Amino acid sequence: MLAADLERLIGGGESYSLEFKRDINDSELTTNVVCLANGDGGLLLIGVDDDGAVIGARPRHGKATEPERLPALVANTTSPPVNVTASTVDVGGKTVIVIEVPKQTSLVSTTSGVYVRRALDVNGDAQCLPMQPHDAIARLASIGQRDLSAMPVPDATSDDLGEIEIGRFRESVRTIGDRTLAELSTEDLISALGFRTVDGDLVVGAVLMFGTEQALRRFVPTHEVAFQVLDQSSGVQANRIQRIPLVRAMTELSSAIAPFNLEEEVEHGLLRVGLPRYSDVAIRETIANALVHRNYGLVGQVRVAIENDVLSVTSPGAFPDGITIHNLLSVPPKPRNPLLADAFKRAGLVERTGRGINRVFAGQLELGRPAPDYSRSTNDWVEVRMRSGPADQELAAFIASVRSRNAGMVDLRFLQVLHEVRQERRITSDRTAEVLQVSVDEARAELNKLVEQGLLEARGERKGRSYHLASSVYEQLGEQAEYVRTRGFDTLQHEQMILTYVDRYDRISRSGVVELCQLKPAQATRLLGRMVDAGKLDMRGQKRGAYYVLAQP
Structure with a gap:
């Protein structure tokens, strides 16, 4: 690591994945490695004070520090062995020992049995805390090493399960689910769902799906759901906290949102399109994701909140x-x-394929609403926010017409690209890759497919290539003038680039315009011809020797 890079890291202060230590012995070094390993991994910097001041690390091996010896020390004192890398970096004449700790896929302790974990306090400051049994369970769940819902609950019996909740599940499978489960006896249903171990014990999943309130409180005390309605002017309008089984929780939370999910209606030719604030699919899938994928080893609520225009x-x-x-x-x-x-x-x-998150995005985008936002998620929770508006009514109506022509099918990638181009007027393959979360090559193929379908038009060449909505799309949106402005923007921009270049370097050739504006040779010829006709440039020379200068008044 370069000294300048390390100085920038230190300047940002400690974080969940960055720990400063002024001076520590070998045992403390191992404990701090374990702490980072039981988080997301990160860097341990020795010779840096808590406030970021570089103090310099003392020599650890006689008169110097031999960084190649530190990985062996760590591997021999951690279980399972953690393979770190170590180096020394000179910062302002002082030595900082840098130990890089990779992210682990199992719990880690010192060989003496010390378990510690990385955590953030109420101020957001990083710290190392002892790992309690429930912390270990939560950590195993977070790294995919333990399915908490499959853990046995030896003291739970069939009396801890509610017949009403089992009946609610039966009704769901009978109408929209796996109908083979509907007629099974209660015991056979429990077994078919994997909710009983080979030893006959009920598991946590059985209690979460069908348990009484008393059973949930006793066996899964970390489980709660909350519904809140907040308003900046009137304050808290609703605040309901419950400990109820999951199918009921999903039903009641979805129903609680319904009165606030107002709908507007737009017309597009013969189509009449309803635009609720939030897609029913998005509501259902986000609540289900929260209930199914939360970490039940952690204390906390699945919280559904409506605050002004945000769910x-x-x-x-x-x-x-x-x-x-x-x-x-x-x-x-x-x-x-x-x-x-x-x-x-x-x-x-x-969603049976496990791609419910894609349906959440598609559901909101089809309504002409902004895409769901997960940016507030942290190491402690996942949060999705859906803004209700304002809806792009023209875009929603256009999408509805595409859906009607495609037998009810609309591709998520098409919706994502359409929204981005609609907002920014144009898009590149690099930006498309970011939006779609795919490689640039895959993004380029997606854009070319939309060009072939007559939905996009391409402008420019190679790295300067961009895409905008096709004229037919602007026409269906009722915004023909916007298409003209979008196309005209390129010409004006290219002319200004050429004039700036010639003013700076006195002349430009056709090949220079091809390179500067990323145009085809024929496009460059036509553009230069228009600028000559408009009195902006004069052509000098002939054929391959021709070049262009600023027109003289």
Whole structure:
């Protein structure tokens, strides 16, 4: 690591993945490595004070520090062994020892049995805390090593399950789910869902799905759901906290949102399109995701809140290992509680392929609403926010017409690109890759497919290539003038680039215009001809020797 890079890191202060230590012995070094390993990994910097002042690390091996010896020390004193990398960096004449701790896929302790974990205090400051048994369970769940919903509850009996809740589940499977479950006896249903171990014990999933309030309070005390309605002017309008089984929770939370999910209506030719604030699919899938994928090893509520024009759903626990806000639309599904996820799928309550998140995005975008926002998610919770408006009514009506022509099918990627181009007027393959969470090559193929379908038009060449809505799309949106402005923008921009270049360098050739504006040779010839006709440029020379200068008054 370069000294300048390290100085920038230190200047940002300690964080969840960055720890400063003024001076520590070997045992403390190992404990701090374990702490970072039981988080997201990160850097341990020795020779830096808590306030970021570089003090310099003392020599650890006689008169110097031999960084190549530190990985062996750590590997020999951690269980399972953590393979760190170590180096020394000179910062302002002082030595800082840099130990890089990779993210782990298992719990880590010191060989003497010390378990510590990374955490943030109420002020957002990072710290290392002893790992309690419930912390270990939560950590195992967060890295996908333990399905908490499959853990046995030896003291739970069939009396702890409510017949009403089992009946609610039966009704769901009978109407929209796996009908083979509907006629099973209660005991056979419990077994078919995997809610009883080979030893005959009920598991946590059974209590969460069908348990009485008393059973939930006793066996899964971390589980609560909350519904809140907040208003800036009148304050709290609703604040209901419950400990109820999951199918009922999903039903009641969805119903609680309904009175606030007002609908507007737009007409597009013969089509009459209803635009609720939030898509029914998005409501159902976000609530189900929160209930199914939350970390039940952590204390906290699944919270559904409406505050002014925002519906937010928050659940305890970070995204499952390997999933981030930058890839959640493209990585394979990875349920934190597979047993619960399977029960919800068989009940028909969620998308069977596990791609419910894609349906959440598609549901909001089809309404002409902004895409769901996960940017407030942290290492402690996942939060999705959906803004209700204002809706782009013309765009929603156009999407509805596309859906009607395509037998009710609209591709999510098409919706994402359409919204981005609508907002920014044009899009590049690099930006498309960011929006779709795919490679640039895959993004380019998606854009070319939309060009072939007559939905986009391409402008420019190579790196300067961009895409905007086709004239037929602008016509259907009733915005023909916007198409003219979008096309005209390119010409004006190219002319200004050429005039600026010639003013600076006295002349430009056709090949220079091709390179500068990323145009085809024929396009460059036509553009230069128009500028000559308009009295902006004069042509000098002939054929391949021709070049262009600023026109003389």
